Amino acid sequence: MVSDFLFTMKRTHTCGELVKKDVKKKVVLQGWVHKRRDHGGIIFIDLRDRYGLTQIVFDPKHEKKTHELADTLRREDVIEVEGKVRPRPKTMINKKLHTGEIEVIINRLDILNKAATPPIEVDDYKVANDDLRLRYRYLDLRRPMMQKFFIARHKATMAARNYLASQNFLEIETPFFVKSTPEGARDYIVPSRVNPGQFYSLPQSPQLYKQLLMVAGFDRYFQVVRCMRDEDLRIDRQPEFTQIDIEMTFAEQDDVLAAIEGTVKAIFKEAIGKNIKIPFKRMPYKESMDKYGTDKPDLRFGLELTEITEEAKESDYGIFKGAIKNKGIVKCIRVPVELSRKQIDDLTKFAQKFGAKGLSWMRITKKGPESSIVKYFGKKVLDKILKKAKAKPGTSLLFIADKPSIANDVLARIRLKFGEDLKLYNPKDHNFAWIVDYPLFEWNDEEKKWDPMHHIFSMPKKECLKYMDTDPGKVLASLYDLVLNGVELGSGSIRNHDPTLQEKSFKIIGLKKAEAEQKFGFLLEAFKYGAPPHAGFAIGYDRLVALMLGFLDIRDVIAFPKNKAAQCPMDGCPGPVEDQHLKDLNIKLDMPKKKK
RNA sequence: GCCUGAGUGGUUCAAUGGUAGAAUCUCUGACUGUCUAUCGGAGGGUUGCGGGUUCGAAUCCCGUCUUGGGCGCCA
Numbered sequence: 001m002v003s004d005f006l007f008t009m010k011r012t013h014t015c016g017e018l019v020k021k022d023v024k025k026k027v028v029l030q031g032w033v034h035k036r037r038d039h040g041g042i043i044f045i046d047l048r049d050r051y052g053l054t055q056i057v058f059d060p061k062h063e064k065k066t067h068e069l070a071d072t073l074r075r076e077d078v079i080e081v082e083g084k085v086r087p088r089p090k091t092m093i094n095k096k097l098h099t100g101e102i103e104v105i106i107n108r109l110d111i112l113n114k115a116a117t118p119p120i121e122v123d124d125y126k127v128a129n130d131d132l133r134l135r136y137r138y139l140d141l142r143r144p145m146m147q148k149f150f151i152a153r154h155k156a157t158m159a160a161r162n163y164l165a166s167q168n169f170l171e172i173e174t175p176f177f178v179k180s181t182p183e184g185a186r187d188y189i190v191p192s193r194v195n196p197g198q199f200y201s202l203p204q205s206p207q208l209y210k211q212l213l214m215v216a217g218f219d220r221y222f223q224v225v226r227c228m229r230d231e232d233l234r235i236d237r238q239p240e241f242t243q244i245d246i247e248m249t250f251a252e253q254d255d256v257l258a259a260i261e262g263t264v265k266a267i268f269k270e271a272i273g274k275n276i277k278i279p280f281k282r283m284p285y286k287e288s289m290d291k292y293g294t295d296k297p298d299l300r301f302g303l304e305l306t307e308i309t310e311e312a313k314e315s316d317y318g319i320f321k322g323a324i325k326n327k328g329i330v331k332c333i334r335v336p337v338e339l340s341r342k343q344i345d346d347l348t349k350f351a352q353k354f355g356a357k358g359l360s361w362m363r364i365t366k367k368g369p370e371s372s373i374v375k376y377f378g379k380k381v382l383d384k385i386l387k388k389a390k391a392k393p394g395t396s397l398l399f400i401a402d403k404p405s406i407a408n409d410v411l412a413r414i415r416l417k418f419g420e421d422l423k424l425y426n427p428k429d430h431n432f433a434w435i436v437d438y439p440l441f442e443w444n445d446e447e448k449k450w451d452p453m454h455h456i457f458s459m460p461k462k463e464c465l466k467y468m469d470t471d472p473g474k475v476l477a478s479l480y481d482l483v484l485n486g487v488e489l490g491s492g493s494i495r496n497h498d499p500t501l502q503e504k505s506f507k508i509i510g511l512k513k514a515e516a517e518q519k520f521g522f523l524l525e526a527f528k529y530g531a532p533p534h535a536g537f538a539i540g541y542d543r544l545v546a547l548m549l550g551f552l553d554i555r556d557v558i559a560f561p562k563n564k565a566a567q568c569p570m571d572g573c574p575g576p577v578e579d580q581h582l583k584d585l586n587i588k589l590d591m592p593k594k595k596k
Numbered sequence: 597g598c599c600u601g602a603g604u605g606g607u608u609c610a611a612u613g614g615u616a617g618a619a620u621c622u623c624u625g626a627c628u629g630u631c632u633a634u635c636g637g638a639g640g641g642u643u644g645c646g647g648g649u650u651c652g653a654a655u656c657c658c659g660u661c662u663u664g665g666g667c668g669c670c671a
Contacts, residue, residue, distance in 0.1 A: 037633045039629070044633080053631090061628085075621090096631085097631085118607095119607075121606095125620095125632055126632090130663070234670090235666090353667080456671075
């Protein structure tokens with residue numbers, strides 16, 4: 001850490017940089033009183049700034065008046081001190097601190113600002129509850145741990161920018177006031193005063209704009225960009241969040257994946273010094289669904305699922321046969337323990353919570369499979385199932401017979417539960433994977449129509465074009481997701497730059513020509529004038545940084561996040577506005593009456 | 597909208613239906629080598645709020661508010 005940048009300032013060093021070689025230097029430090037250890041005579045204070053802690057010493061024998069003033073110091077006072085660096089006695093070296101070999105003996109103390117007693121402690125040992133942390137965020141952010149997170153985030157952002165710039169990507173800003181497209185997530189909207197009755201939307205992503213930048217010939221674009229979605233919050237979902245958004249012209253899928261892999265590698269290297277192996281594993285969507293029941297599998301552990309629909313047909317078990325008759329499947333997971341009755345009861349409740357009708361099970365003991373359903377299976381079929389699922393003594397099988405979506409979802413959740421409960425993985429691992437070859441369309445059973453699985457502007461794979469008219473469910477696209485430890489980190493695709501093909505896609509999802517024209521006309525028009533093939537990706541950046549640092553809560557890497565109700569306990573937003581303000585916008589409130 | 601957990605000194609937590617405690621913090625005393633200093637003393641509580649049951653409620657019941665996690669939602 002070099003302090004050249006301080007040359008115009010009164011302080012000569014930060015609180016994180018003085019080491020043995022600085023001994024005898026006369027220094028001026030500024031910072032916050034972190035901890036105070038008063039020995040009656042000598043007083044030690046840990047002086048804190050974002051760079052670290054430095055122990056400063058007030059000795060009555062050294063400078064009596066300064067020592068008396070130091071006696072009045074309390075935590076979080078802001079002070080300036082002048083003194084001399086000296087080595088600590090050998091037995092008093094603090095190995096936990098970078099500055100632990102030295103201390104500064106102080107002869108001058110200026111109290112720059114006394115602090116009122118803080119309502120929460122600025123201390124990583126005792127963290128206040130979420131509400132207070134957000135209410136006094138500026139104090140919470142002073143904690144060394146939080147500062148570390150934001151320093152890491154900054155380094156990560158710089159690494160991404162540098163890497164992408166080195167690969168010829170240009171950072172170009174796209175608008176925040178955009179046209180509303182009422183599909184997918186709910187938009188935040190902003191009234192336009194100069195266009196009465198009209199609204200802007202805040203973007204959920206710069207998707208269409210970055211594609212237009214490709215039409216404009218910028219070749220490679222990126223942006224570290226805020227996106228907004230008016231949906232309910234989760235531990236890894238905030239109403240505004242950051243994406244690293246990229247788009248590339250004349251690029252194949254491998255080019256985009258390589259660009260993202262390079263970015264992620266640079267981020268981990270620069271921010272936490274970790275070398276990540278690239279390229280990441282690639283797994284087709286279908287394989288992921290078959291093996292893990294989800295398109296965002298946590299690959300830090302095994303516990304793969306086994307489908308036994310065919311075998312189940314040969315049984316006399318009514319529940320399995322009934323489900324199969326109903327277009328369902330039978331799938332199971334083998335867990336490496338003999339489950340107790342109580343565990344099975346709990347798992348059944350767990351499964352029902354997520355829509356399963358029930359949970360069938362077999363416990364494999366040394367004597368063979370034990371379960372009330374064993375009797376419905378002939379020995380041959382039973383052996384086939386046990387072999388297929390690799391069920392050995394000391395394991396158990398859990399079966400779900402249901403619609404594929406439910407069987408997969410529930411088993412995927414059970415798999416995660418066992419992975420966590422049995423500690424089948426190292427929580428510090430970072431296991432990246434690409435899920436590729438997604439279907440372009442997904443059947444919406446409730447509305448009896450095709451929905452885009454991800455992104456309607458994606459290019460169908462060449463070999464699938466023949467199914468566009470006959471069987472849209474079979475159409476795979478060059479659509480890819482990045483997954484880290486079971487968390488979706490982003491998605492992208494090769495875009496559809498062919499207007500005719502795009503119209504076909506719209507038609508399949510039931511978007512009428514006029515409607516498409518109204519919503520995306522500007523994009524379709526642009527595509528007429530020489531749109532190059534292009535592809536892109538967007539990384540959920542808050543999630544990436546949080547997972548990189550070893551946790552899931554993205555609020556710890558967002559300086560001023562919202563609470564679960566999308567409010568900020570610090571400034572109190574959202575709040576009402578003045579009547580005149582609403583009048584200027586021609587807006588009248590029509591609030592529902594509160595229930596009594 | 598639904599499910600589930602929490603709400604007790606400033607803060608973090610404890611307390612079988614029977615005197616609300618501890619640590620930290622604040623103030624204060626002692627102490628010249630600590631490093632989340634240590635050792636004493638003091639201060640600090642309408643147990644979120646409103647009802648109810650009970651001789652007696654932090655504890656049980658009902659309602660309500662705040663907050664965490666999840667489901668729905670997030671193409």
